[in-house]
Each structure stands twice: as C-alpha cells, then as structure tokens.
Amino acid sequence: MEVVVRLVGIHHTHASGIVALRGIDLVVDPAAPTVLRGPDGAGKTTLLRVAAGAVVPTAGEIEDPPAVVGYLPDRFPARTKLPPRRWLDHMTRVRGLDPDDTGERADELLEELGYGGADDEPMSELSRSDVQKIGLVQALVCDPDLVVLDEPWSGLDDDAADVLTRLLAERSGGLLLTDRTGTAAGLAGARLYRLRAGRLAAASDPDSVPLRTAPPPGSVMRLDLACAGDPRPVLESLPPARxxxxxxxxxxxxxxVPDSDAWLMAALAAGCAVRSVRPVRREADGTPAAPDTRSRTGVPRPSDRPARRPRGPGAPQW
Incomplete structure (x- = not known):
C-alpha cells in the first residue's frame, strides 16, 4: 500500500497549556478518503493542521510527508483585502509553483463551483459561499499529493456542494478531512475515525467507540442524488433499486449495502451528483428495512399499488 502520510505518536499542547492531541497514530493512503469526526474541542482541527504541516506537534513524527499539500483551514482568511486572483497567485507561489501554470485550471474550478464574485474586489467583500469556493480552489488547483480539508462543504450552496463531492470522488491522492454534513462518508472507500479528547477511537476506550465503516449486514443505504432533468430515464441504465x-x-x-458502491459509481457515470449517503438500519417502526418492491423506474408494480377506496360522500375521488 502506497502511504501518503503516516502520523506516529502525535502529541500536541497549545501555548495556553491545553492538550489537544494525545498519542495519535493515523495512516492516510490514496486508496481511501480519511474522514475525522468528533465533538467540538476533540482535536480534529489541530490534527489536520499537523498533517498539513501548518503546526509542528509537541511530540511524535510525521513519516513520508508529501511534497505538495492542498489545505483548506477551518478559518479561511476571508477578511483579507487582496482580490481573489492575487490571493490564488500568492498561494501558488508559496507552494513553489508558477501561477501561469495553474491559472487556467483555477478558472475552470471557479466556474464549476459557480463562483459569483468579482476578481478585482477584496475578498473581505465576498459572500461566505464565494470565499469558501476561493479556499477550495487554492487547495485543489496545485494538484497536491495530499488534500487536507476542514469542513469543506460548510457555507456552500447546494450546486457547489454537489460539484465538490464529484471533484473529491474523481481525484487521486490522499484525502484527509472533517465533515459534519455526512457527505464525506459517501465517498467510495471512506474510512471514518472519531476523535474524543485528543484521542483516536479505539476498541479499548469505552468513551471513544470507533464509528462503523458500514452498517450491520442486511441493512441498506439511502442515496440522495442530483440528476439533471428527469431522473427516470437515468434509472433505466442503473442497477435495480428501491x-x-x-x-x-x-x-x-x-x-x-453490498451494492451501494457499485450503484454510486454507476450513478456518477450516468451524470448524477451525490448529495448524501446514509445508512438505513431499520424502518421507523423498528422492523428491518423493507426489501425492494419497486421497478427500475420507481413505479410500484401492480401488486404493490394500494386498493381503491369505495367512493361515497366525503370520500376522496381517485
């Protein structure tokens, strides 16, 4: 397995004396997005900063550090007076690259994300959504070996969120991120980890139970997708689903669950974008999730259609 970065025994104490990380061992490899979850103050942001090289840990070692890292911090400098293009050029030079080599790709990403701000106005005057898009572009445009994103879907409109999900699903290389929306869990092969009080989840820690990477056998996944136009024709080219x-x-x-990855890949190939992927372990009444009883197009089969009610005074006329 090609390892992008390995964090070994990472401890970190802030200047205030607060201990943020306590012995973190974590491997990020290009085959599986690494998703961190946990409550506020758990150490997620500090761990991302360490992985991105923005913070030197108090103790521990970072093995196989990548040459180029794309990093979106939790607090992007939205109040800077620099115009967006000059900011992107500056960040490109910080990484030792020529802005002329990345300018065209930056324009493409901004257009895909639906950036609506002006290139010549200060970033402090941009909307939150447009500032987030600038931050994402500076993290992705340099074709990094490792991408580190702190809540990348935060503040994005629905269309931009869908585009970001597709961009992350299509890229190669390591991906380490935090996400409160649940969207990252739907990325193919995503590995979920929980932090609590600066410690990574471990089976031996009763206060920090590891998140499941998949629901229990027999359960299903609910996939919420965005498809251009009428999605029913698209369904004809996809595997059967409820x-x-x-x-x-x-x-x-x-x-x-066993078919969810293949279904997502087929949906993406058909031009759909992923909004969310969530496990459905049981129905609301506590019974196991019902099996598929619908056709490919979602129209109930004749045996599944509800019986007609007798017509009478006050009865709905079907």
Whole structure:
C-alpha cells in the first residue's frame, strides 16, 4: 500500500497549556478518503493542521510527508483585502509553483463551483459561499499529493456542494478531512475515525467507540442524488433499486449495502451528483428495512399499488 502520510505518536499542547492531541497514530493512503469526526474541542482541527504541516506537534513524527499539500483551514482568511486572483497567485507561489501554470485550471474550478464574485474586489467583500469556493480552489488547483480539508462543504450552496463531492470522488491522492454534513462518508472507500479528547477511537476506550465503516449486514443505504432533468430515464441504465423519490433534478433511492458502491459509481457515470449517503438500519417502526418492491423506474408494480377506496360522500375521488 502506497502511504501518503503516516502520523506516529502525535502529541500536541497549545501555548495556553491545553492538550489537544494525545498519542495519535493515523495512516492516510490514496486508496481511501480519511474522514475525522468528533465533538467540538476533540482535536480534529489541530490534527489536520499537523498533517498539513501548518503546526509542528509537541511530540511524535510525521513519516513520508508529501511534497505538495492542498489545505483548506477551518478559518479561511476571508477578511483579507487582496482580490481573489492575487490571493490564488500568492498561494501558488508559496507552494513553489508558477501561477501561469495553474491559472487556467483555477478558472475552470471557479466556474464549476459557480463562483459569483468579482476578481478585482477584496475578498473581505465576498459572500461566505464565494470565499469558501476561493479556499477550495487554492487547495485543489496545485494538484497536491495530499488534500487536507476542514469542513469543506460548510457555507456552500447546494450546486457547489454537489460539484465538490464529484471533484473529491474523481481525484487521486490522499484525502484527509472533517465533515459534519455526512457527505464525506459517501465517498467510495471512506474510512471514518472519531476523535474524543485528543484521542483516536479505539476498541479499548469505552468513551471513544470507533464509528462503523458500514452498517450491520442486511441493512441498506439511502442515496440522495442530483440528476439533471428527469431522473427516470437515468434509472433505466442503473442497477435495480428501491426508489423513494424521483423528481426533476432529484433522485432518492435505497440499495443493499453490498451494492451501494457499485450503484454510486454507476450513478456518477450516468451524470448524477451525490448529495448524501446514509445508512438505513431499520424502518421507523423498528422492523428491518423493507426489501425492494419497486421497478427500475420507481413505479410500484401492480401488486404493490394500494386498493381503491369505495367512493361515497366525503370520500376522496381517485
């Protein structure tokens, strides 16, 4: 396995005396996005800063550090008076690259993310969404070996969030990020870790139970997708699934856990974008999730259609 970066025995104490990290061992490899979760103050942001090289840990070692890191901090310098283009050029030079070599790709990313701000106005006057898009572009445009993102979907509009999910799903190389939206868990092969009081989850720690990387056997995943136009024709080219909703621009389905990765890849290939992927272990009444009883297009089969109610005074006329 090609390792992008390995954190070994990482401890860190802030200047205030607060201990942020306590013996973290973590491997980030290009085959699987690494997703950190945990409550506020758990040490997630500090761990990302250490991995990105922005903070030198009090103790421990970072093995195989990548040559180029794309980093989106939790507090992007939105109040800077620099215009966006000059900021992007500056960050490119910081990484030892020529802005002329990355300018075209930066323009492409800004257009894909739906950036609506002006190139000549200070970043302090941009909307939160546009500032976040600038931050994402500076992290991704340099074709980094490792991308470190702190809540990358925060502040984005729905369309930009969908584009970001696709960009992260398509890229190669290491990916380490935090995410409160649950979107990152839907990235193919994502490995989820929880931090609590500066410690990485371990089975021996009763206060820090590791997150499951998959629901229990027999459960299903709910996939919420964005598809251009009417999604029903798209369904004809995808594996069978239980369709919860199919409306212009939106598609929600349930698929068995073993088939979810293949279904997502097929949906992406069909031009859909992933909004969220969440496990559905049981129905609301506590029974196991119901099996697929719908056709490929989501239309109930004749045997599944509800019986007609007798017509009468006050009865709905079907």
């Amino acid at each position: 369709v919860e909703a199919a409306a212009p621009g939106r598609l929600t389905v349930r698929v068995p």
